[in-house]
Amino acid sequence: MQQPVRRRGRPRNSPSDAQATGIQSLNRALDVLEALARHEGITLTELAAHLDESPSTMYRVLATLEQRRYVESNPDKQEWFIAAEAFRLGSAFLRRTNIVERSRPVMRDLMARTGETSNLGIERDGDVLFVSQVETHETIRAFFPPGTRSPLHASGIGKALLGAFAEERLAGFLRTASFTRFTDRTVADAGQMQADIARTRSRGYAFDDEERTVGMRCVAAAIINGHGEAVAGISVSGPTIRMPDQRVREIGGLVAMAAAEVSRLLGAPTPAPAAPAPATDAPAVTPAVTPAVTPPVQG
Numbered sequence: 001m002q003q004p005v006r007r008r009g010r011p012r013n014s015p016s017d018a019q020a021t022g023i024q025s026l027n028r029a030l031d032v033l034e035a036l037a038r039h040e041g042i043t044l045t046e047l048a049a050h051l052d053e054s055p056s057t058m059y060r061v062l063a064t065l066e067q068r069r070y071v072e073s074n075p076d077k078q079e080w081f082i083a084a085e086a087f088r089l090g091s092a093f094l095r096r097t098n099i100v101e102r103s104r105p106v107m108r109d110l111m112a113r114t115g116e117t118s119n120l121g122i123e124r125d126g127d128v129l130f131v132s133q134v135e136t137h138e139t140i141r142a143f144f145p146p147g148t149r150s151p152l153h154a155s156g157i158g159k160a161l162l163g164a165f166a167e168e169r170l171a172g173f174l175r176t177a178s179f180t181r182f183t184d185r186t187v188a189d190a191g192q193m194q195a196d197i198a199r200t201r202s203r204g205y206a207f208d209d210e211e212r213t214v215g216m217r218c219v220a221a222a223i224i225n226g227h228g229e230a231v232a233g234i235s236v237s238g239p240t241i242r243m244p245d246q247r248v249r250e251i252g253g254l255v256a257m258a259a260a261e262v263s264r265l266l267g268a269p270t271p272a273p274a275a276p277a278p279a280t281d282a283p284a285v286t287p288a289v290t291p292a293v294t295p296p297v298q299g
Helices: 024-037 044-051 055-067 084-094 099-114 156-164 167-176 190-203 245-265
Strands: 071-074 079-082 117-124 127-134 149-151 206-209 216-224 230-239
Touching: 024 044, 024 055, 024 071, 024 079, 044 055, 055 071, 099 117, 099 127, 099 230, 099 245, 117 156, 127 156, 149 156, 156 190, 156 206, 156 216, 156 230, 167 190, 190 206, 216 245, 230 245
Parallel strands: none
Antiparallel strands: 071 079, 117 127, 117 230, 127 149, 206 216, 216 230
């Protein structure tokens, strides 16, 4: 009789997956941390309502997390926040890869050259997870703090990664993606996504034209590692009033070169691609009155 295969890294008498997920107090603590991470301060009452728990239960969890310095409170506003220890713990994830470290100087240079915010993101569970950002000094700017997520189909970095995926992986995404719409410009189905990917591959960069946030544009390119795999994306984001069509083409070339430079630093086997020709593939944009721009909280 064939013996069941034990997954390495687990004890021989480990609980089943169903049992492992039933540690209620741990689940509550993680729910609290995730909720705090999504808010710039939240009261006990709001947190309890958000998680459908009693205030007394939530306070016990918060008090424990505060004692361990994972959360902190503002007594004057009666609000709770993520604290430094949670940041330190989360930073351990970034230490697993040198992409952030290698990308940082390139991102700073990209921000200086374009005058707009540069971002770094990786794919996680069908989303783009933003892991680094260099902000512009402009008042109106894109804002993607580390930890922010955005669906692949509605993100410049996400579309750049899709364009670099192997065909089998891309086909799997197209079969299962929900294509949630955020604006009237968001890619709405697999057919539109395939056409968008073809344009991305042709010009050498992806283009998010107000598809996640009205009034914001993003240009992105994929970063390749030493195994030839697309492991991250680098982008420049800014308001439409500062990123007209011609500027998008100029930034596209700079972003493509930045992605190639980071890829080189990661040991990518292919030579750095040349910058896209500036006038051969303009982003398809229907002339319209530029909408009012408000700084987005998420991408």
